[in-house]
Amino acid sequence: MIDVYLFSGFLGSGKTTLLKHVIQQAKDAGLKPAVFMNELGEMNFDSDAVEDGIPLKELLDGCICCTGSEKSEAQLQTLLAEEEFDVLLIETTGAAHPVEALDAIFSPLFAEKLKFKGIVTVADSKRWLDRSQLSPQIWSLYLEQIRHADLILANKMDLLTEAEQAQVTFEVQGLNPEAQIIQTVQSKVPFSQLQKISASKSGAVQEAPVSKLNLNAKVLEFQNPVKRDDFEDWLRALPESVFRIKGYVPLEGDKYPHAFQYAYGMAQWLPEYMKMQTQIVVIGENLEGIELP
Numbered sequence: 636m637i638d639v640y641l642f643s644g645f646l647g648s649g650k651t652t653l654l655k656h657v658i659q660q661a662k663d664a665g666l667k668p669a670v671f672m673n674e675l676g677e678m679n680f681d682s683d684a685v686e687d688g689i690p691l692k693e694l695l696d697g698c699i700c701c702t703g704s705e706k707s708e709a710q711l712q713t714l715l716a717e718e719e720f721d722v723l724l725i726e727t728t729g730a731a732h733p734v735e736a737l738d739a740i741f742s743p744l745f746a747e748k749l750k751f752k753g754i755v756t757v758a759d760s761k762r763w764l765d766r767s768q769l770s771p772q773i774w775s776l777y778l779e780q781i782r783h784a785d786l787i788l789a790n791k792m793d794l795l796t797e798a799e800q801a802q803v804t805f806e807v808q809g810l811n812p813e814a815q816i817i818q819t820v821q822s823k824v825p826f827s828q829l830q831k832i833s834a835s836k837s838g839a840v841q842e843a844p845v846s847k848l849n850l851n852a853k854v855l856e857f858q859n860p861v862k863r864d865d866f867e868d869w870l871r872a873l874p875e876s877v878f879r880i881k882g883y884v885p886l887e888g889d890k891y892p893h894a895f896q897y898a899y900g901m902a903q904w905l906p907e908y909m910k911m912q913t914q915i916v917v918i919g920e921n922l923e924g925i926e927l928p
């Protein structure tokens with residue numbers, strides 16, 4: 636049987652960071668991992684995070700939950716037919732309800748092959764403290780992702796004071812007393828902790844989906860390189876309803892574009908050493924008026 640772990644957590648909480656970390660540890664333990672990813676938007680920048688040689692299937696522009704489980708079942712079937720692996724890591728889009736995303740895994744087609752281990756939810760601790768800025772729908776999704784977890788990573792602890800760390804851990808644990816909660820930085824959790832979890836409740840409970848979210852993704856393409864200062868001014872002026880941006884930004888004076896990440900007001904730049912398509916995907920609510928600087 637192939638052990639299956641589902642990574643849940645809101646946009647930008649640290650799921651891809653967790654994925655990379657777990658892939659490495661699984662390999663070190665002599666296991667062969669495969670990855671099933673899905674993204675909101677037509678592009679998946681996160682798949683770059685999965686190194687070559689790891690079997691990967693992606694479901695773009697929709698999510699495992701809302702595009703219908705047939706499509707994800709078909710993808711999973713192909714993955715199982717084409718590749719040999721011991722562990723399947725599923726990264727859901729941050730906009731997905733974790734229990735709905737389980738549908739495909741619990742298909743009778745895979746009953747003999749897949750052993751569902753549990754939902755690992757990465758909670759953005761900073762976001763938790765700043766929750767008053769979230770719309771009620773987004774907040775209820777955040778809560779659902781925590782309630783259904785078998786293991787919770789209270790991530791981004793480096794951004795909190797000690798008192799805040801204790802507060803977040805206490806409050807999050809209160810929402811889901813049965814799940815183990817671990818404080819993390821960069822989603823660093825030992826793979827052995829994941830292996831210990833058993834899906835106590837995630838698979839058993841099928842609750843009503845959260846009310847429909849207005850989350851959208853918009854791809855913006857750069858025609859020309861931009862000045863870093865201009866781009867950062869543009870970022871600062873974005874409305875609170877933009878939760879996440881990722882992609883490749885061409886900066887004036889640089890040969891290659893920079894990989895760019897943004898989550899809730901915090902930006903991260905990483906140099907690239909090859910030509911990449913210069914575009915970003917912006918994820919949030921009410922994106923109609925958002926254009927590049």
Ligand SMILES: Nc1nc2c(ncn2[C@@H]2O[C@H](COP(=O)(O)OP(=O)(O)OP(=O)(O)O)[C@@H](O)[C@H]2O)c(=O)[nH]1
Pocket residue numbers: 644645646647648649650651652653681728729790791792793794819820821822879896897898903
């Ligand atoms: N300060 C801080 N930043 C973190 C931590 N973990 C992840 N990040 C950063 O947060 C950003 C988002 O991390 P990802 O792992 O891509 O998040 P994600 O949940 O996969 O994002 P989506 O795929 O958009 O849902 C990146 O810039 C990470 O480097 C942490 O513990 N502390």
